Amino acid sequence: MIDADRPLSPHVQVWRWHLTMFTSIAHRASGAGLYAGALILAAWAVALASGPAVYDSYRHLMGSPLGKVVLFLLTLGVFYHLANGIRHLVWDSGRGLDIKSANFSAVVAIAFAIVATLVIWGIAITTGAV
């Protein structure tokens, strides 16, 4: 690739926003967010292996208001990336690629992410996990 200052595909600045464009961008954004989430998961494992004092600090950090906000966003990211990832796997089989199906599955993926996140946090609150 030549080093050049050219506009990047898909020329976000000239496209009208639509739902499938949002789901595509959100898939990458949630994937990048989950990269950070995987690092937080690794920090959990390392903290647990480092003994009670470090593990208590980790739990304290994740239980703080900021920690809870991060965990909530990660829950949303996990369920969205999961649902939209399955949507991509269906597309890879050559199905559901027409505009009507793609718009419908976009709504399903977004709705699943929101509902599943609320259900999990509902369970967490009622069982006293948070």
Add this chain to the structure above:
Amino acid sequence: MASYRTPLGRARGLGAAHHGASHWLAERVSAIALVPLVLWMVFGILRLASLDYQGAVLWVSEPLNAVLMVLLTATAYWHMHAGMRVIVEDYIHKTLTKAVLLVLNMFVSVLVGSLAIFSILKVALGGAL
């Protein structure tokens, strides 16, 4: 004797590096494996959130939890490396920056993924009590 195969027929399945679609396919296979693993993880985290240090160590020491935790970590780190690689390849066109980011992505994924897996195994094998 001249080959009767068309240029397309010879090229099919062979990229410039003769890898064909293996990267693309590996990302999909890891995605399929992550569907059940991630669903299990969500409920695992719900359980862990209400456990203290001792409880968490005992939870990780269960053979099924330990194995699924290791498989989840390995698969997730493979998948996130593949995903971040595609993002870098798509958006970063400056050769040096791209190379640095691709190497950094690999180093971070392998280092942190290894740390996580070693830690899980240490706890599961009784090294944390």
